[in-house]
Amino acid sequence: MTVSPTQRGHGAPRPDNMTHVQLTWIEKRVEHWIRFGRIAKDEIVDRRRRIVSFRPGAIFAFVRWAANDFGTVSSRIDVVRAVSAGEPFTTLPFVLPGGDILLTIEGWPKVSQVLSHIDAVDYAGVDPCDTAPDHWRHVHNRIAAGHQPRAYTMERHRAWLKRREIEG
Template identity: 60%
Template sequence: MSRARLNGVESHRTLVDLTWREKRIEHRIRFGHIVETHILDRYRRVVGFDSGSIFCYVRWAANEHGTVISRIDIVRAVPDGEAYQTLPFVRPGGDILLRISGWPQVQRVLAAIDAIEMLDLDPAEIAPEHWRHLNHRISVNEPFRVYSRDQHRAWLKRRS
């Protein structure tokens, strides 16, 4: 199993490269519990997540003709020794719960995240199955179930 490396040092965390150049390239974390941050320069930084934590990674880029890429990924950081899927700018990779591209679909995911936050719930703490459900339904342009407090209570009971 390969581990993520930062400045030649092995890390047991999942590392995500972020870049922010206004209106050109915007890679950002929408939600998740960042446990370490390394500023590389004015435009770039690397953030780390502990294994088991869930985070949302938004990537957008444009050129003089308009948007080139619009993508949102919701990922669970995996512990050492567990299988993972690779993802650009995420080292070593993670358990991809949701992977959507195209601005209209990305907007639907962002609206679903906003709805979860309106319930005063942390999107990083909700049932991973909900993100998979959202991924499947949005990717085929179908309506999806809205996450509820009852669903969250059931998830917390299953988890404990």
């Protein structure tokens, strides 16, 4: 659900204008972690929880996994662009206020496929948080349709950097 900042329901704008993500780690039960992204602030809440914050425009991957006595009950990965004050955004659990969701995949086989794709981007010599946002949308659409996403090459990355430079 995309909402405008005035519809957000969280009161006043965030004083630090950052996007905050609550991470939880309860061994073999609930594991939330950041796969990539430039963390601007990291606050330890207690021994199982912390809050990481991202500046507007930062792109990060947020992984959520949960299990019970019988095995995995939920696994999900979201690639999100942190929004500036006044920008519309989509709400997302554990992310305040929300963000521009570039990719959202559920189910361990598909999540694993996304994690492998992130590794391939790393291997190509590109930091995944610097990858073109449109590429993450492409990865989402291809995996959701049951197809293999195109590789993100250094050539594609250079084209993205030039496009960003022109757009200004």
